[in-house]
Structures are given as structure tokens and as C-alpha cells.
Amino acid sequence: MTDELEPISPAEAKEMYLNARKREVSESTLSGYHYRLKHFIRWCEDVEGLDNMNDLTGRKVQQFKTWRREDGDLKPITLEGNLDALRVFVRWCESVDAVTPGLHEKFEALMPSLDKNEERSNDILPVDEAESILSYLRxxxxxxxxxxxxxxxxxxxxxxxxVHALDVADYYPDYARLELCHRPESGTALKNGEEGERMVALDPDVCNVLDAWIAHQRHDMTDEHGREPFITSASGRMVRSNIRETVYKVTRPCYYSDECPEGREIETCEGACYTGYSKCPLNVSPHAIRRGSITHFLSEDVPEQVVSDRMNVEADTLNKHYDKRSEEQKVEQRRSYIDDV
Known part of the structure; x- marks a missing residue:
């Protein structure tokens, strides 16, 4: 089979690949391809001495994986992104007779196993991404x-x-408020029990969205306890796992921008499938949105006590686990209060 291949260096193959994709993807996506493949080229040239893509094998890909993991001390989720970008590249190389046909299929066994909860325990949704998602949805x-x-x-x-616990009756449109209630007897306990009960003020634009949801989109039904859930599906109160999956769905970059910064093929990516949203390496959980929201409020100079009360989180916990501002950002915000003192 090697005799049927056409010799080409890894660097030349990469340039051909990027040129082939140039008209199909945005400049930022193309840059993502370049960034993730440059490590493979460096391994070929500086470590392995592989100067012909024809000689790439499954065993050599395994050797690259081991080197890349140790070279960058990478987390499994980052290593997976690197390997997936290489898999897509290798599949393209097959189409131009640069590597052995079917080589890309061997990548499945090489992918690191991921514990989504463990890997994403410190995830945060940045404000720019939140704005992009909401802009698309609006x-x-x-x-x-x-x-x-x-x-x-x-x-x-x-x-x-x-959010799962909300009822229609907990929304007060005339006062632009939500009331969060602890109702363990009917299946919707709050994490901090009665201490978690509070009123939350809403922005008028958010109220407009909630009004339209109730008037036109919400399934009009009651649950088995005679309550009217605010977030419903066709079968009743939307269950927590489905709420989480919906968040995974809409925070995928390919959902709201039609691009994949990881360089994956959207049509074949397992993270783009209905049953695999949680496998996307770039989307986030509801708790990551909570972290992003808290950090955003603090970055906008909302007092810590106000944020603590609104988000129902103790001040020390807020500072330790939720406030993701850099030390430089914090000191510059403090400066604004003392400049005229």
C-alpha cells in the first residue's frame, strides 16, 4: 500500500490542508487548526525525525500522544482536542494519498477517557462568550x-x-422579580434549604423574554403536586438532567457560531450529536455559567455583599470558589475607589 502513496513532508501536508480549508472556515477557525497541528509538526521534525507522511502509523501516533501529554503536561480534555484535530487532518491526508487509508480510524482507541465533572470543576463561562450565546438566542x-x-x-x-424549582407563580412581572422557594415536600428543594429562599430582581429585557415564554412557548400544565412549573417540557416540569443537557447544547461554539475552535468537523463530531452534547470539549455546565455570572457582577463593581445575597453564597465561599477575577483586575477596581482620596 505504501507504494501507492505519494511522498509529502508533514509541514507541506499541513500547509496544503490549511489552504484547502481556507475558503470553508473563518480565519479564527483556521488559526485553531494551525495551533493544534503545529505540535505534531514539531514532534515530526524535532523528535521523531519523520519527514514523510507516508510513514505515519498507528504506533507512531501513540508515540506522539505520549510525547504531547508529557511535553505540555496536558489535561486529558486538552490532549483530546489535540488528537481530534490530528485525526481530522489525517483523514484529509488519506484523501490526497499521503497516509495509509483508514489510519484515522485508529484514533478512537487513543482518545483519553474524560470525567466531565472532574475536568470541568473549575470551568467558567466568560462574559464575551455569554454575550455571543445570548445574542444568537435573542x-x-x-x-x-x-x-x-x-x-x-x-x-x-x-x-x-x-431554576428547576421555579413555578409560574414565583414570577412577579409587575415587580420584575423572581421568588426562590424551598419546597422539599414536592420535589424541589433548594441547596441551602430555607436559607436559600430569596427574591431576585430582574432586568426589564429579561422580563420581556419570560413574558413571551409564558404567553407563547411554555407548555401549559401542572405537575403531580398541582403546581405550575415555570420551565416545562411536553411531559411536565423539565427534569434537572435535561436542563443540564440543554445548557451543554447551546454553549457549544458550533451551536451559536457555526464554527469549532478545536478544528473538529461539525458534521461528524460526537459532541454535536443529540446524545453527545456533554462530549464537546468547549461547552459548559450550568454551574460554569453561575461562576461566570458572579465574576461578571463583581467585575462591574457590584458590591460583594449584594452579589453574595443575590446568588446565595457566603462571602468567603464566593471569594474562594466563584470570583475568577485576576489579581490585576481586582487591584485596578480598588484603585478607582481611592484615586481621589
Whole structure:
């Protein structure tokens, strides 16, 4: 089979690949391809001495994986992104007779196993990404269930359990408020029990979304306890796992931007499938939105006590686990209060 291949260096193959994709993807996506493949080229040239893509084998890919993991001390989720970008590249190389046909299929056994909860325990949704997601939803999916969930998580900083617990009667449109209630007897306990009960003020634009949801999109039904859930599916109160999956769905970059910064092929990516949203390496959980929301409020100079009360988190816990501002950002914010003293 090697005799049927056409010799080409890894660097030349990479340039051909990038040129072939140039008209198909954005400049930022193309840059992502370049960044993730440059490590493979460096390994070929400086470590392995591999100067012909024809000689690439499954065993050599395993050797690259081991080197890349140790060279960069990478987390499994980052290593997976590197290997997936290489898999897509190798599949393209097969189409131009640069590597042995079917080589890309061997990558499946090489992918690191991921514990999503462990790997993402410190994830945060940055404000620019939150704004991009909400901008897309406001324009193309206004007042949909996806839109309502993202507005609630980002604007209130609530935990998943609090959003799941909401009833229609907990929303006061005339006062622009939500009331969060602890109701363990009917299956919707708050994490901090009665200490977690509170009123949350809403922005008028968010109220407009919630009003439209109730009027046009929400399934009009009661649950088995005679309550009217705020977030519903066709079968009743939307269960927590489905709320989480919806967040995974809409925070995928390919969902709201039609691009993959990891360089994956969206059509074949397992993270783009209905059953595999949680396998996307770039989307986030509801708790990551909570972290992002809290950090955003603090970055906008909202006093810590106000944020603590609104998000139902003790001040020391807020500082230790939720405030993701850099030390430089904090000192510059403090400076604004003392410049005229």
C-alpha cells in the first residue's frame, strides 16, 4: 500500500490542508487548526525525525500522544482536542494519498477517557462568550426554552436546582422579580434549604423574554403536586438532567457560531450529536455559567455583599470558589475607589 502513496513532508501536508480549508472556515477557525497541528509538526521534525507522511502509523501516533501529554503536561480534555484535530487532518491526508487509508480510524482507541465533572470543576463561562450565546438566542430563538434558561442562569446566577424549582407563580412581572422557594415536600428543594429562599430582581429585557415564554412557548400544565412549573417540557416540569443537557447544547461554539475552535468537523463530531452534547470539549455546565455570572457582577463593581445575597453564597465561599477575577483586575477596581482620596 505504501507504494501507492505519494511522498509529502508533514509541514507541506499541513500547509496544503490549511489552504484547502481556507475558503470553508473563518480565519479564527483556521488559526485553531494551525495551533493544534503545529505540535505534531514539531514532534515530526524535532523528535521523531519523520519527514514523510507516508510513514505515519498507528504506533507512531501513540508515540506522539505520549510525547504531547508529557511535553505540555496536558489535561486529558486538552490532549483530546489535540488528537481530534490530528485525526481530522489525517483523514484529509488519506484523501490526497499521503497516509495509509483508514489510519484515522485508529484514533478512537487513543482518545483519553474524560470525567466531565472532574475536568470541568473549575470551568467558567466568560462574559464575551455569554454575550455571543445570548445574542444568537435573542435573534434567532427568542423566548425559546433554550433562550429562557440561558437568560435565567446568566442574569440571576442561580443554581440549576433553583431554576428547576421555579413555578409560574414565583414570577412577579409587575415587580420584575423572581421568588426562590424551598419546597422539599414536592420535589424541589433548594441547596441551602430555607436559607436559600430569596427574591431576585430582574432586568426589564429579561422580563420581556419570560413574558413571551409564558404567553407563547411554555407548555401549559401542572405537575403531580398541582403546581405550575415555570420551565416545562411536553411531559411536565423539565427534569434537572435535561436542563443540564440543554445548557451543554447551546454553549457549544458550533451551536451559536457555526464554527469549532478545536478544528473538529461539525458534521461528524460526537459532541454535536443529540446524545453527545456533554462530549464537546468547549461547552459548559450550568454551574460554569453561575461562576461566570458572579465574576461578571463583581467585575462591574457590584458590591460583594449584594452579589453574595443575590446568588446565595457566603462571602468567603464566593471569594474562594466563584470570583475568577485576576489579581490585576481586582487591584485596578480598588484603585478607582481611592484615586481621589
Amino acid at each position: 435573534r434567532f430563538e427568542y423566548a425559546s426554552r433554550e433562550h429562557v434558561l440561558l437568560e435565567l442562569f446568566w442574569h440571576t446566577g442561580c443554581r440549576l436546582g433553583a
